[in-house]
Amino acid sequence: MRRLRRTIILLLALALVAGAFYAVVTVLQRSETLVTERCIAVVGSDSYELATDQAANAALIAGISVQRGLPPRAATIGLATAMQESKLRNIGHGDEVGPDSKGLFQQRPSQGWGTEAQVTDPVYATNAFYDHLVKIPGYETMPITEAAQAVQHSAFPQAYAQHEAMGRAYASALTGHSERALDCTLRPADTAGDPNTVADAMTTAFGSLPAVAQGRTVQLNVTGPKGWAVAQWAVANAKALSVTQVDVAGATWNRQDRKGWQDSAAAGPVTITVSAPKT
Secondary structure: OHHHHHHHHHHHHHHHHHHHHHHHHHHHHHOHHHOOOEEEEEEOOEEEEEOHHHHHHHHHHHHHHHHOOOOHHHHHHHHHHHHHHHOOOOOOOOOOOOOOOEOOOOEOHHHOOOOHHHHOOHHHHHHHHHHHHOOOOOOOOOOHHHHHHHHHOOOOOOHHHHHHHHHHHHHHHHOOOOOOOEEEEOOOOOOOOOHHHHHHHHHHHHOOOOEEEEOOEEEEOOOHHHHHHHHHHHHHOHHHHOEEEEEEOOEEEEOOOOOOEEEOOOOOOEEEEEOOOOO
16 A cells, blocks of 8 residues: 555656646747847758848848849858958957958958948948959959959958858848848847838948838838848848838748748738837
């Protein structure tokens, strides 16, 4: 009898432990704090992951190439270069080779790239890079590492090659030539979005666009690759701009669903929706 009682007590204890373990696992699985925020570009069978701040900088570099009417290869070169030079982050320091180099492209004021304030402005730095790139005869067909080196004059001229595939994937997505290619996994927005801020940031990247900010949305009538470029730019900037949904050409990206691009009835203008104010 005592043995039976001990067995029952042991089974009950095990059941309680198992139940508690299941409850803890369930809570952890549902906890937003465990969501790893990241962006992934997929082209073909290959995928490349960036942190959200890196993806936002990548979107700016690609967007400016679209604004300037450059081919997607220019964006690939720019992205591979910035990844090698700064890991796609606007850093404020150099290294032993270039102690005064700064910014996305590690440009040196002492080498005529501009003032410290200019080279640490991502928009200025990106345009300065492209200003030099377009002066290189045949850069469109040169190996990417050679084109990058012709601009940068790096002490490590072959280093850019390791980022070529990543650069190509993000350039293809962020210039709109690969549809549904960029997805970001994010936690819920913790601040309200501002459609005017989104429109201003979009103008910085792409130049003047027919955008209308109304309510919680920004709408613009652009189609084809430029429509997808803007849409995937919005996804890449969703964390910083509190974007919750993007609709374009029969597809929707929803921040909360975390299912990537899904088919939808969205056939009108590109629509970017931001988070509502907290109540």
